[in-house]
Amino acid sequence: MKAEMKHKFVLCMGALLLAGTLAAQTPVPEWQAGVDKVKSLIKTSPEQALDEADALLKGKNKKNVDLVTSVARAYLDAGKLPEAENYLELAKKADNKAPAVSVLEGDIALARKDVGKACQLYEQSIYFDPNYREGYLKYAQAYKSASPTQAIEKLQQLKAIAPDCVEADKELAEVYYANNRFGKAAETYAKFIDTPVATEDDRLKYAFALFLNHDFEKSLQVAQEGLAANARHAAFNRLAMYNTTDLKRYEEAERYADAFFHASDNADYSYLDYRYHGALLSALKKYDQAVAEYAKALEKDNTQIELWREISDAYEQNNDYPQSIAAYRKYYDALKQSEKTPETLFQLGRLYYGEGTSQDTLAVRPADRMAALQSADSVFALVSEQAPDSYLGDLWRARTNSAIDPETTEGLAKPYYEKVAGILLAKNDSKYNAALIECYSYLGYYYLLKSDYPVSKEFWNKILAIDPTNATAKKALDGIK
Template sequence: MKNRSLGFICCCFLFSASMWGQEPLSSDLNQQVTQIAKMIKDNPKGAEEGFDGLLKGKNKKNIPLLLSIGKAYLDAGNADMAKEYAERARKADSKSASVYMFLGDIALAGKDAGAACGNYEQAIFFDEDCYEAYYKYARAYAGVNPQLSVDMLMKLKERHPEELNVDRELANAYYLMGNYSKAKSAYDDFMQKGTPNVQDYGRYAMLLYLNKDYQHSLDMAGKGLAMEADNHLLKRLMMYGLYELKSYPAGLQAANEFFKDPNNPDFVYLDYLYRARLYLANGNNDEAIAEFEKALKADEKKEHPEVAKEMSDAYGKMLKYPDAIRMYQVYMDMLGDKKEVSDLFLFGRLYYQAAGALAPTNTADSTAVAAAPVDTVMIKKQQNEYLTQADTIFAEVSQRVPDNYLGYFWRARTNAMLDPETTLGLAKPYYEAALAQLEKNPNASKSLLIECESYLGYYYFLKEEYEQSKVYWTKILEIDPENATAKQAMEGLQ
């Protein structure tokens, strides 16, 4: 859950790039291009005439000048004119890496990653040391085909192992591939050899968190916060890491610091979920429920059913079973067709636990119950409703996995609670079915076997079928020769 659900909150690893490599213009020409560029939108004809004036005489084939003019048009949103000047530059020098870099930038601005990367490859063909071509190729394909990004960056790394920024870019590509271990390794090299900034500490701390190296993640977040005390990502990672390390009081303090500005638009569902966990761990149940509600609301696309599941678990720990059941139903609805048998089983067990909590000996607040009039009929009715729901769910479990004992076993327990005096023998067929499955497994739990056999031994004792009753008590003694209940039953049956 955690690893995939962080995609939208951790950094995108889009590293800023310098302008494609080219010879610099003279300061005089640069100033003139900048001045004329201001007219592109309001006086396009005047701008065109101004640029034509710069390109007269010896500047007619000045590649840096042509590309600077083209870039001015691209910055102004006029890709057609930008391409026209790029083509003029290509005619002047068809082997210039800078020309193909700019053609790639134009294609990328038009969201044509394939054409952009084709031009970046051409730039590399004409200049194998054109770093920016490697980087831009890698970035263009990062979200489309990260493996191509990795391949290109590895070429640069092999050619220039001293180029530390390659490791930054590799971390990005591996991250997008979901390979957090390799992403972390790539950043390891840079963090050890390079000069990391705040952004690097944030990215690295996030990768360490995703790799569950929480202490190291906290250390890096701390270093980053020493450089920029109000960094949103680093404060978030402090809260996450402290929870994972079970430093709950410090984690709640970090959460309060992180949420200091309640109007911050950059809070996401996982932020509220972690704060809910921290409140819960610190015994602040009401505050925890409020944060769970915020997490559910922040999950606008309903892509994270685990929030409802955790909220249900929290209610269960508080013994608020009606709310626990309600939230588990929300969880099941969010799962839709993705529901697994284990989800179904846990839902049935929750109904069973709710029924058990209604039994007089299991009442959560016996003092309050004793002080108030108790409608035992209503309680019994509610308990039977919970048990009926549990039985229905466990029946579906046994149908879906007929070779597994769980559905039968919990259906037996449910029916045993429905028939506490064993007068109807409601649990008998299910304990028999569970026992049949358990006996097939040489490593089956002894306690489960004994529970099944105890019920069946007692059932046959009540039916006065003493020989059949002995069969099950004998089996128990074979498993546990000192079992007091079985020994007592056998003595009574002699």
């Protein structure tokens, strides 16, 4: 027998043995069949159900708290609150200090939307028996939305007296997950995920909690375990696609995407599904398909304006600058005024600059290059106005004007490089050395073309003072000599 198969065999045998042990420890009471009969009759034959219940609770059975509460719960589960309350009164007469009676009364109060009263009764059950797990669990379930802190506190109390209570872990995980504490949720799901109390929904939430906590590898592993049981499970295929995309395992992600969109049952697609698929296709350099997926995402939720920026990125990667600029303008125009920062405006200028300097003659016509560069210059001028303490607007104006005047015959970039050099010198920070060398290189070349050799030499020597190995500066100085 192979090791893996042997391991599974041992687990299965262990589960069977455990089930047998539990069955031996908790025998089915002899009256259970009667309660089951009442349950089956409540909706189909209410009067007969009452007759059966009355017959079941004759004589000494009236004092059997477990039996009476079971009958009451059958009516409660069926939504028959008046009848449930009648049998609750019988249970109280049998033993009004039994914790199961307090929990039953709490459940009825909860069914009547009285959460406060329900929790008082759950507390009462714990007062009657501090080890009564059901009271802690019911209290936490009632308060997990209204007061997560109280729910967590009660479950931690239960864990203190019963460290092995996996039901408490299950409830704790639910509370953490519902309140976006995904790190704690993932940690708590891990404690019971391989026990019989864990459901497929628990495994799914565990995988999502891991994903939202950026533990993509572990989330993928849990999703794959879910898919091993059901390869057409939409949510697990979704998570597998998300995780492999974030892990940059794009070919694998494409397989999961295909399964999610074409081989999953009952899939309900969200804008985020199409957005992830668009990002995946863009990473695979399938830009046209990526744009189509982003468009589907916008159809699902047109308030997600970031999608326009991602569409712009896809077009840019495909060297389609006109479409990229058009998409980015939609993104920028849709921003709130407070979000229209110099940084967001700068990106528009960078796209115009990209169009104006593109070497792809098929993607950008030569006649459009000058117009694009002029637009870039206008945008960078606005950036400079909006962020006067930053050098980037002027640096990119310098680069743009250098592209407009590639032979440096007019020196269009000169005033901007001079301004940038002054700003960077004042900063006195070596991290700006590369930009400073760019300024000095242009100015050294400009004065060289003007045959003003002394000034030209000054700039080349300034470069060598920053970078003694700079080959361009050395070559220029050698030429001047």
